[in-house]
Amino acid sequence: MxxxxxxxxxxxxxxxxxxxxxxxxxxxxxxxxxxxxxxxxxxxxxxxxxxxxxxxxxxxxxxxxxxxxxxxxxxxxxxxxxxxxxxxxxxxxxxxxxxxxxxxxxxxxxxxxxxxxxxxxxxxxxxxxxxxxxxxxxxxxxxxxxxxxxxxxxxxxxxxxxxxxxxxxxDFDDYGQRDILRPERDSRSGMLPPKLAQMMLNLAGTDKNLNLLDPFCGSGTILQEAMLLGFKNIHGTDISPKAIADSQKNIDWLKNKYNLKNKVNLKLSDVQNLAKIFKNKEIDLIVTEPFMGDARNLQEETILDLKKLYYQAFLSFAKICSQKTKIVFIFPEINLKNQTLNTLDKKAIASCGWQQIHSPFGELIYQRPGQTVTRNITLWQRQ
Ligand SMILES: C[S@@+](CC[C@H](N)C(=O)[O-])C[C@H]1O[C@@H](n2cnc3c(N)ncnc32)[C@H](O)[C@@H]1O
Incomplete structure (x- = not known):
């Protein structure tokens, strides 16, 4: 060694x-x-x-x-x-x-x-x-x-x-291409940098045979990085038909560019209804950047709405996940009028049956200069 x-x-x-x-x-x-x-x-x-x-x-x-x-x-x-x-x-x-x-x-x-x-x-x-x-x-x-x-x-x-x-x-060039050259990019729903998607996928471990789901897949950044990392069973869902169509286009483009053969299943679904698509215990790993509010219209009420959505999401995850499932989930922290508003309500998430796995490095924060939203990347397992 x-x-x-x-x-x-x-x-x-x-x-x-x-x-x-x-x-x-x-x-x-x-x-x-x-x-x-x-x-x-x-x-x-x-x-x-x-x-x-x-x-x-x-x-x-x-x-x-x-x-x-x-x-x-x-x-x-x-x-x-x-x-x-x-x-x-x-x-x-x-x-x-x-x-x-x-x-x-x-x-x-x-x-x-x-x-x-x-x-x-x-x-x-x-x-x-x-x-x-x-x-x-x-x-x-x-x-x-x-x-x-x-x-x-x-x-x-x-x-x-x-x-x-x-x-x-x-390879800075390759990251740039993966980010900028893909056919569909949605600046409104937020653009997750490929590097961050990769880090989130890696946080949960190295087993590429797990059944992976991104339930807020947007234009598919996490799904694409999962393909490149060699995940074999990839699922993406989103409430928006445009997001599903965009993900499909980006996946087809990536498959072509890198000659990839992974299978990716995309379905239209509200995060609350995942149990209608997946069987009990079918999903082993969830990695996702959820809806984080409309960046152009963030208000204090947005925080309450987001907390509710995340609570519903974790309740829904419990219905389709196995006992070993890990979740990597971004909780946005929103900077409004000089104060930072946190969307992570630990008690609420714990009440859905999940407990946080803390990193030895403290909070895992991803922030870009000038952005109003800071991403807190968290890891969870079943209680
Ligand atoms: C921040 S974006 C995800 C961006 C994605 N990480 C990407 O790289 O493109 C959030 C996504 O959540 C979806 N969404 C919002 N509410 C939802 C819900 N209740 N159930 C499922 N998806 C939802 C939106 O349509 C949007 O595509």
Whole structure:
């Protein structure tokens, strides 16, 4: 097993919870802000494709008490490994580095060190050091400059340093295409980013044979990400005929684009009437972003209506779920007139027979700057 540094995206608590779930809840890990360190035998590139919240995966190659203990020769040695350098020394060799949790002084030290590495390597081939305005090279820069296995990460962890080499970065292009190029997008009913849909699906575990349902499927983002993750039994329902038609179009488009064969069943239904469609205990997993109110007309009364809808939804889920069913459900928190109004009524949901599974990372919040609605991603099981 190798030790890896996982660089997490903006919603780092959610990303950390997702990652631990996909790694099958390892006991030994360390977590600090947007960095989680854990062992895994999984192959980094395919692991990263599964994860919505992780930006980079880097293999830890050394630990140092002080940054000054890491020398030019150490750096050159890692870059010269056959994996990085390859057999041929033709063309331009690019390399780079990112500093996590360090100071400006640490960055200056590393920059000087990188220049001496460049000088040393230049004796063998033409070399370019990739830098950016930030101490961290983004996944876009790493990909565009072909820096996989050539970017070193310097990670300050408490009072010492870990050095890691990047082996996988998030495919920003593919996420963009999945989001923007799909034929139907409904900005009125809210647009769930594919990354968030992926994180929600992963939160519940790794079993792709479960009978999955999104009962507020809208234009089908969760269903589409479930297809890409390899879920075999996918169901989507929604009260709106347009939503069902949109989901169908998006699913057909995705199947075509990625040559997917998963079966997805779509049905028109009010969330309260799920028992008319599904048998008792038929559903093993529910992952959903429910109706969160009309974004252009959010008022205090909206909160009461939403609480009622969510209560009815959880009552309805109890009729079609097995004892092992998990639910991943977004409760919106709505910012109105400088106060935050919460739609999660824990007592009401508990009275439907469900209990919340709390994450070791606290509340799992997904928020984008300037948005009036904050999403609280929650996980539930039967009492
Ligand atoms: C926020 S959208 C879901 C968006 C979806 N996650 C997506 O990516 O497109 C909420 C959906 O809930 C549906 N809806 C509203 N009330 C409902 C109800 N009582 N039963 C079932 N669906 C309902 C709406 O038609 C809408 O498509």
């Amino acid at each position: 190798s030790k890896y540094a996982f660089i997490l995206g903006q919603a780092s608590h959610l990303a950390a919870a997702e990652l631990l779930s996909v790694l099958n809840q390892p006991k030994n890990y360390s977590w600090q802000d947007n960095l989680l360190i854990a062992d895994t035998e999984l192959e980094p590139e395919s692991l990263l494709k599964q994860l919505g919240g992780t930006i980079k995966i880097a293999k830890i190659i050394g630990n140092y008490q002080n940054l000054a203990d890491f020398k030019t020769a150490d750096w050159c040695q890692y870059l010269r490994s056959p994996h990085t350098w390859g057999q041929k020394l033709e063309g331009k060799f690019t390399f780079g580095f990112s500093l996590y949790q360090g100071t400006q002084k640490d960055y200056q030290h590393l920059f000087k060190l990188a220049l001496s590495v460049k000088k040393e390597l230049r004796a063998k081939t033409s070399v370019r050091l990739v830098t950016s305005r930030e101490p961290i090279l983004s996944s876009v820069i790493v990909t565009k400059n072909n820096l996989l296995n050539k970017e070193l990460l310097f990670l300050k962890i408490k009072n010492s340093w870990a050095v890691a080499i990047t082996c996988a970065v998030q």
